[in-house]
């Protein structure tokens with residue numbers, strides 16, 4: 001699942017440092033390697049501020065995270081899960097979550113689908129890629145053919161069920177990347193041709209999701 005939204009650009013310790021911060025940026029006080037205090041500044045040869053540790057020399061780079069999911073289909077229906085965790089508790093989502101180290105994007109998308117819905121799937125092509133720069137995430141959704149209608153939702157889902165297009169709870173979709181992906185999916189299905197779609201979701205500052 002997509003966990004708590006990361007803090008958006010919390011104020012930096014000093015005004016001059018705050019001015020340097022690209023958005024979004026997570027503040028850091030202590031080095032996760034050696035425990036000493038870190039300082040914020042542009043390292044030699046770099047062009048943006050990083051937290052670095054003078055004690056052990058570690059530069060703590062912050063980069064976007066990948067969120068991987070699927071659009072699982074059984075006959076004419078699409079699988080959605082109702083979230084049992086914040087943010088967006090009780091809202092509906094396609095199965096999705098953060099990529100783990102050591103797996104491919106396809107493996108992560110399939111893993112999330114199994115964990116959250118207990119669905120057996122055959123993964124298809126990449127369907128959508130959406131940048132969400134304000135929360136430093138990129139969301140990827142793959143098409144997926146379900147191998148049966150059986151579902152067994154995991155602890156992060158209140159329930160999982162299959163929806164016809166006219167049953168989709170558009171007002172209760174958890175994330176805009178999911179809403180956009182579902183819109184593209186139904187448009188493509190009507191045309192009978194599935195493309196790979198790309199786009200960006202931009203939120204107003206501090207209005208995550």
Ligand SMILES: [Zn+2]
Pocket residue numbers: 031032033034035036053054055056057058
């Ligand atoms: Zn250190």
